[in-house]
Amino acid sequence: MSNLELATGRGRKQTGKYGSLWREIYRNKVIYLFISPFYILFAIFGLFPILFSFYLAFQKWDGIGEMQFVGLDQFRYLITDTVFWKAIWNTLEIWIYSTIPMLFFALVIAFLLNSAFLRYRNLYRIAYFLPNVTSIVAVAIIFGTLFGNTYGFLNFILTSFGLEPIEWLNSRFWLKIAIASMIVWRWTGYNAIIYLAGLQSIPTVLYEAARIDGASTVQTFFRITIPLLRPVILFTVITSTIGGMQIFTEPQILVGNGGGPNAEGMTIVLYLYQQAFTKNLFGYGSAVAWGLFVVIAVFSFINWKIVQRPES
């Protein structure tokens, strides 16, 4: 019955409703104009390229000659492309090696900086934040000299302590550590500053109550600080995930477009760049981009699940 009512009433009702909607929209035309630049730019430089890359992924094209439709060939190649899969794992590995120490040290530094009556707090904050202002290109050039296999500064330190030098740039594991260390160095201070602000927003009464109850510093840290800091920690985890999926400059400058020995430093974005812009495989580059998109979607989904869980 209600269906019938709806069916008969729909036409008239809707003109009325949409009529007023259009009037409302028209009335606010200036506002739409104000917010429009983002949507226009996104449509041209965001949405359209993404759709276009879907089209390109079915083509074979060197960017100069004619495009050639190849169906699913690029995707077929992608699935059996060991370097592509390697790039995904490398990216995840580097992300883990960088995010965990980075967030851990950031928490510790923030905790220390939050100590009562600490003098020179601002100086410390500036000193810790400074690496973040440095360009990645510069960081990679400088760190390249620290991690040199034979003449690097770190191997000098190791050998002067009687230890074996490490072939940083050759080893499957240490190359990733070298790349991750640049990220850690550049972003720890940034995250520490954010944590510090989070800590400062925790009411001191809570700490005092804990102290009266006889809780130790470690206990307070795990029982009060960490739980109350949770949203801030989540924010930093999400930002470092987005950043971590996009790592490019560090390996590119450190070991070149090929990602170093056995492509151990090859990341997804570096692979995309290498395939598309140094080998001119534009079609295949687009297929790689879609592979990347799937990986990020899965990752974001997991992230989202983690964020959702505690609230239920």
Place this chain on the structure above:
Amino acid sequence: MIGKHAVVKKLILHLALLIGVAVSMFPFYWLTVMATSTTSDIYKFPPKVTFGTELMTNIQNVLANIDFFGSFVNTVFVSTASTLLTLFFCSLAGFSFAKFDFPGKKVLFVLLLATMMIPGQLSLVPSFIIMQKLGWVGTYKSLIIPGMASAFGIFWMRQYAQGSIHDDLINAGRIDGCNHFRLFWNVALPILRPALAFLGIFTFIGSWNDYLWPLIILNNPEKYTLQITLSQLNGIYNTDYAMVMAGTLMATLPLIVMFLLVSRQFISDIAAGAIKD
């Protein structure tokens, strides 16, 4: 006794923090050591860890081999233009989202937030092709225009505007006969200044340090930005490493100086931004 204990505790605290500072600062120190040495000294093993006297020679070599000031000016131009345009479009849109009601507002805003999750690198290839079709390859338009209304910037300005601009002010402005744009320009902008300062510096630093996109899109050395020039310097002249290091120092220093000038406000703004989320 208690006083002594507190002093020891404080000392340990500072010591721990200073170790962290040392790690933060070491690469800058190391860079300066290398930039002031000769290439042979850099290659020495064990390495030389004190400042040398070759800084001026190295700088002269940089200037002789690459157009450092040219790329410096290019970078300043691109960063400034990006920053001004971003500030304008983001504050305008952020203010509109914060203070006006209009049909579809929620959907549009969620859409805007969702775009933040899409990594830009995904569309590297087609973006290049679009720039090629527009004839923008090798021009600064391709660096400045696509990002000038960033989702993050709009989000940030909206958050700030929501908390800081009272509806009374808007209404008063309306009664005075201000149109929308005047409300924005005369009423909102002055209040938004702290948020603008943060977004401005954030955009400026990001644009200054941008690497991947300019690497793809700039093909004329006369138009290179500092990051591209720096990676070129590193790639072309690696037999003169002292010079590469001097160039790195020269490219890094301006931004550090600028940051130190504005650092206090900027750092607290970053923190505030994260907490608001």
Place this chain on the structure above:
Amino acid sequence: MTRKIFFSWALIFCLLVTVVGCGGQQAADTGGSGGGGDAGSGGEKITLTLWYWNRSIDDNLLKEVNKQFPNINLKAEKIGGDFKAKLTTSLAAGSGAPDIVGLNDWVAEFFPNKDQFVNLFEYGADKELKSQYLEWKWNQAVTPDGNYMIALPMDTGPTALFYREDLFREAGLPTEPEEVSAQIKTWEDYFEAGQKLQSALADKKVFMFDNINTVFTQATHQNDKIYFDNSDNFIGDQEHIKQAWDRAVKVHQLGLSAKIGGWTPEWNAAMNNGKVASFIGAVWMKQILMEAAPDTKGKWRIARAPGGDGNNGGSFIGITKQSKHPKEAYEVIKWLMSPEHQLNSLVTMNLFPSTPSVFSDSKVVQAEEFFGNQKMNEIFMKSAENVKPAYRGPKFSIANSAFQDELTNIEKQNKDPEKAWNDALNKIKKELTR
């Protein structure tokens, strides 16, 4: 209030100017890259851009161009990083490519896109210039059908053995170039000398080879065929490549390699610090060695390369179709690569001429201080006489990078050589299908 409105409009105006400003600038530049727009035809100065990489052309010679051609303003730009990639991207972009461009030994990779380059035959290059140049070198820039020439030859890269005379002496190896040439004649001799040197200089931790990629590259370039035959069929799985591969693997297994990759600061450091006692390299390596290892001045010598003479590298120079002044550009490259200037570049930059008429010039053979006053080019001349030109083809780098990558895996990650060989072949076969 009116003042504020004025300022608002002023700001918007500024923003627009910024945007449009870049536009205007760009328009001017597109003209510029082609060389000053139409102004050139009116007899005014035209601008030509030229891309080259470090040490590929003498900087001073480039400066001379403006004096030689009063109506031309040559903007020469050194491009670093991946030169080939930058060029291809600019060609793909349809704008921004230079008028004149240096092309390395990968020149044939542009044959499929030859129409991006001016056909030099249209300007009479074959009638006017062909006789001046080495025939095999000339042919490398001509498409297989013989109708299209995309570039003029620049230098060639005859190879020789670079060795540290002082270290050879300490190790009891022959030291005089003639002796070295005579006694270290084959790869096996070379390995043996390496073992002898490393056991004699064990405390100094000196290595005979820099890396095994160098061994492979040089061994492959001693043949008259490499990865592809003249009809672009893959022949890299055949004996001549396997043999070169096995030599590289042998160096690894004997522990004779310093495992330091080329073109890195570490390589420069190793050379300057005397960690590497020898390598086979082309004539242009002289220049790199002199820049990278100034502290070893006087200690290096060269001898004939063990295993035979070869050619490694050597470049070309072409004109892109994006150029608005191809005729002027042709005049410039013809002038730059004239026999006289090639001779000059040999003296200043160690770029070995592709124009045989100058080989007899007295300037060619000179005592060189960095190399203990040895008359270096006597040896390179002999090497150049014996070059066996090998066909490379458009897919050369697909095969080459697969082999080189796997050799790096062997050397740096101890990958099983057998598996590495098979992986390389599989990768090449896979990549050749797309």
